[in-house]
Amino acid sequence: MRKKISRIDVSSIREAQGVLAKSAIRKIDLIRSNTFSNMCGNNIFLKLECYQKTGSFKVRGAVTMIDRLDADSKKAGVIAASAGNHAQGVAYASAMNKMSCTIIMPKNASPAKIAATRSYGADVILEGNNYEESSVYAKEIATKEGRTIVPAFDDPDVIAGQGTVGLEILQDLKHIDEIYVPVGGGGLIAGVSLAIKSINPKISIIGVESTAFPSMKKAIKKGKISKVQEGYTIADGISVKSPGKLPYEIIRDKVDDIVLVDDLSIVKTMFLLLERSKIVTEPAGAASLAYLISNKKSIPKNKNIVSILSGGNVDMYLLGQVVAKGLMQTGRLIKLFIELKDKPGALRNIVNDIAQANVNIVEVVHDRLSSNIPAGTAGVYLSLELENKEQSNVLIELFSKQKIKYKIIK
Structure with a gap:
């Protein structure tokens, strides 16, 4: 069991920030990029979650939720289904608490991500051909072994942990016009929008999805959650067929717009980040900045805009392709x-x-x-x-x- 928060709001996000402050989770810098500011005609600030522990913001939510488990639950251990960043976040958070951790990953998961997850001490089981099949198996194991499931995004404690990204942005920059956030299941933007809008509702929050998986945009438009048809994108971190129910409810009320970006723009942006700023991001992590660059002509100028670079766990083989394709694009x-x-x-x-x-x-x-x-x-x-x-x-x-x-x- 755990002391699950009954209502997620800015106070629960502040509480999560206190939990993270006692752990090894870093407060990530917000930097102004001259290169991308000049390129876009705005003051572009980068929130470098690609530099976070385990290479992604995901560890914030995992640490926050696991902290709320009681002694018996911690003794029984946790389990999660994930193909990448969430797996590493849960494994790291479990290692911090000296807990048993099982991660169910799809059979086609990246060998590098499997190795990284195991390096934090997790027991990795390859089961299923995709996240959905791995998730079903994780639930079966959780019931059989009495483990607690750590959701990737559809959980109030997880969302509260991700919301600490928003609090840090406000602490580092007083005047903000817009914040662009990559959207997969919706946990990050749900937490960030709650934190930001509770303190300064004038700041616009814009979510960025892949054109191949516009699940949250369609849910907002239709007024209900439904699965999108399976597409393909290199941004596997935001390739979610169906967003979380709780994130959807928050996003529907707090987020100003959901926009889309394609793989071509993401590849070019990853290349530019590497060459101009010496920053390594994964495709999903570069999505928000990719939208700003590819739509710079239509975005009003001279604004203070924050782009969240959500992760940096890119496969080295893919990174080689990104460099080659980036050189060709430029x-x-x-x-x-x-x-x-x-x-x-x-x-x-x-x-x-x-x-x-x-x-x-x-x-x-x-x-x-x-x-x-x-x-x-x-x-x-x-x-x-x-x-x-x-x-x-x-x-x-x-x-x-x-x-x-x-x-x-x-």
Whole structure:
């Protein structure tokens, strides 16, 4: 059992802040970014929850809820279903309290996230092909072993813990016009909006969802929760088919708008954060800033805007793709297919043209055997590194003068 709060409000969020202050959970800095402020025409402040313990805000809610368990419940241990950040948060909070912890993760969960969760001492069981199936199994184990389930978002104590993010923002910045928050199940934005609106109702709270999983936006529009059709997004942290009931009720009353962002914008933003600010975020963590950057022309200027970067647990293989795709989006890397006569010196002439444009060759791949390559010719795939898009225009102009057949690979 636990002393579950009967009503979540700003006082319960302040109580959660007291709980977190006694733990190792960090008060995360709010920084102004000159780069993104200039880019967006507003004063952009970043709440760096990607630097939090376990790499995500999720640990705040886990620590808060587990703290309210009685001695018998702590002795029996806890269980949670999660594919990532919630798993690590619950595992860390359990380790703090020297409790037994079982995490049910989908069979296709990232090996890196499985390893990270185990590193905090949790017993990880791979069961189910998705979160929903893992959650069903977690409930079965909880009943069988008498463990307490730690929900990812649909719980008042969890929401109170996440709401401490809002209190910290208000402590660090007096004048705020808007706060943009990534939305999955809704726990973070529910807590943040409660904290913010209770103290300063004039501040606008805007939730940001993936275009592939607009579950909260649709729930608000329809006036009821329903599952969205399964889509695909790299932002797995906000890929939730059905939001939480309690978060929905809070968001319906406290949040000013829910907007959508696509993967292309998220990838570009992750790349810019890496290159310009040396900040590593996961896709869901970059969603709120991605919306601001991709919609900078339509957002009124000269405002104080806070973007919550909710997590930094990105898979290293995905991060490599983000860098490559980010370079391509910003015109710094292009891939070309060139058809040449299969004779000595043909490639050398191309290389000379590339050198004349002061472009660096990253990769060269020859292809003589594919069915689309005519006999007597060779296909060459080139990956080229450039300073900017203008430099690529110089190269293309050279190819045109030499009557070289080429195609840009996107």
